[in-house]
Amino acid sequence: MSTLTALARAEAVAAGRAQPIATVRHLHVHPDPLVLVPVVMAGEPNAPLAALAGRDRAAPRLLVVAQPRNRDLRFAFAAELAEIVVGYAESHIGPSEAVAVDRGRDVRHRYLDAPQVWVPNPGGVDFLRLFGRSTRFRRTDGDHPVPPAVPLLGRWLTFLATQAEVPGSALLVAATQALALHWATGQSSAEDAQLGALLGWIDPGPLTGPEAARRAEQLPPAGPATDPDFDNRVLAPLLSAGADPADALRDQLLPTWDLMWRAVDLLRALPPGARVAGRWDADRDAFSGYVAHLRDTGTPQPRRDSAVAAAARLHRLENVQARYAAQRAFDDPLVMAEHRLTGEAFEGVVTHAKADRVDDTGKRPVLRPRLIVRTAEPVRASAGTALTCPDRPSQKATVISVTPAGDETDVLLELSGGMGRKLVAEPGSVPAVGDTVLYTTLTEAYRPGGAFPEPDRTPWTHGGPPAPPAQPTPAEAAEEWA
Structure with a gap:
């Protein structure tokens, strides 16, 4: 927990309601999202019990597995869920736009929109990942065939869950994480994982945050796990008697359904950050690329990445994380304040500036203005450090020297x-004397990818070349679905 977040939590306790830790919204909120509230059978994290899903808050669709241990009923549930999820995803396959690539020498096409799925918490994301893994390899012919939509559902769920790992992506959103990114409550992070309690602090109405959170604790869990008391008193007798548990499960899921739409409304009311649209463009790129893959070969994602693919993916995620951190700070002064406290950024006043300075020591003269910034904030940068000004992101500032000036510091750039x-x-383009400027070590500049060997040249220390992609076998189709 950062210093400012800890302070905001203390202020939330004193004020009796959550405190904002962001001045803008840092994720895209779709005008027509798909909300999905899944629950699983207790003790079996990949045994779906029910789901409430839909795009209309007034008309959710309930999917139920009356006997979760019945393989046929579970696949029927998967087929129904595919109708909703795949249908929603494919509804965004429509008009596209041309995007210049390779410095304008080529173009690619990107769909104008992409799907956005909301689940209550990270547990919902994990369920979709597991459910996708257990369905994307299923066969639609031979022994024990499944409905044709089931493996396609698995591939879409795997794609969404994979994108959820990308910092800043908004294709699959966990409501609790999205809310915690913008508000700090007076309760612990573990308690913030309860959607109702978190919303109680953020939007308590006539109550105080603690009162609203205590009231929310009486609501059913937001899934994917169910309430043990409900399991023992209500669900187990219904399943044992072979009765339809739909009404009981609907009562358990509807409170979370309402909370989900409250979360969407709260976040939608915030003004978006300047760079949110750019990250949504990246999501649209990912969606467009995956649609093209499905139309081309349509092969399912591998069970696990090869050594080279895993290293390349990790490197790519690290670059995206660094760029996302910089973009959030550039968009939001409250986020930037965290970096100013640690010395990764500083704000000061320009005391000297030579805008017409030319460096002629090289083969040709180049414009290299210099300026001195006086700041009272901590400066962790040393000579040679590259800095960026959020107001001039295309301009690079190199630290020449850092000199104490009484209680302040002079930084020559x-x-x-x-x-x-x-x-x-x-x-x-060059700050003038008297201007207040901010410089930081954060940058959203492009970072080149790492150099990795071809998969067939994977060294033996990392397992050697990967085996050919495995194809589903009849034995896999016949195995227990778990």
């Missing part, structure tokens, strides 16, 4: 880029 192509800086 040399600027490059973002000033035009001439030896005279364009007006406004």
Whole structure:
């Protein structure tokens, strides 16, 4: 927990309601999301029991597995869920736009929209990942065939769960994580995992946050696990008697359904950050690419990545995480304040500036203005460190020296880029004396990918070349579905 978040939690306790830790919304909220509230059978994390799903808050659709241990009923549930999820995803396959790539030498096409699925918490994301893994390899012919939509559902769920690991992605959103990104409550992080209690602090109505949270604790869990008391008193007798548990499960899921739409409304009311649209463009790219894959070969995702694929994916996620952290800070002064406290960023006043300085020590003269920024904030940067100004993200500032000035610090910076192509800086491209500026070590600049060997040249220390992609076998189709 960061210093400012800890302070916000203390203020939430004093005020009796959650405190904002963001001034803008840091994720895209779709105008027409699909809300999905799954629950599983106790003790079996991949045995679906029911799900409440839909795009209309007034008309949710309930899917129930009357006997969760019955393989045929579970696949029937998967087929019904596929009708909703796959149908929703495919409804966004429509008009596309041309996007320039390779510095304008080529173009690719990207759909104008993409799906967005909301689940209550990270447990819901984990369930979709497991459910996708258990369905994407199923056969639609031979012994024990499944409905044709089942393996396609598994591939879509795996795609969504994989994208949920990408920092800043909004294709699959866990409501508790999205809310906790924008508000700090007066309860623990473990208690924030309870959607009702979290919303009680954020939007308590006439009550205080603690009162609303205590009232929310009386609601059924938000899944995917069910309430043990409900399991013992209500669900077990119904399943043992072979009765339909639909009405009982609907009563358990409807409170969470209402909470989900409250969460969507609260987040939608926040103004979006300037860079949210760019991250949604990346989501649309991922969606468009996966649709193209399904139309091309349609092969399911592998059970596990090869050594090279895993290393490349980890490297890519690290780059995305660094860029996402920078974008959040550039969009939001409250987030940037965290970095100012740690010395990763500092704000100060320009006391000296030489905007027309030219460096002629190289083969040709280049414009290299210098300026001195005086700051009272901690500065962790040393000579040679590259800094970025959020107001001038295309301009690079290199630290030349850091000099104490009484209780303050003078930082001498040399600027490059973002000033035009001439030896005279364009007006406004160089800070003037008296300007208040902020510089940080964070950057959203492109980072090149790492150098990895071809898969067939994987060294023996990492398992050697991967085996050919496995195909589902009749034995796999006949095995127990768990």
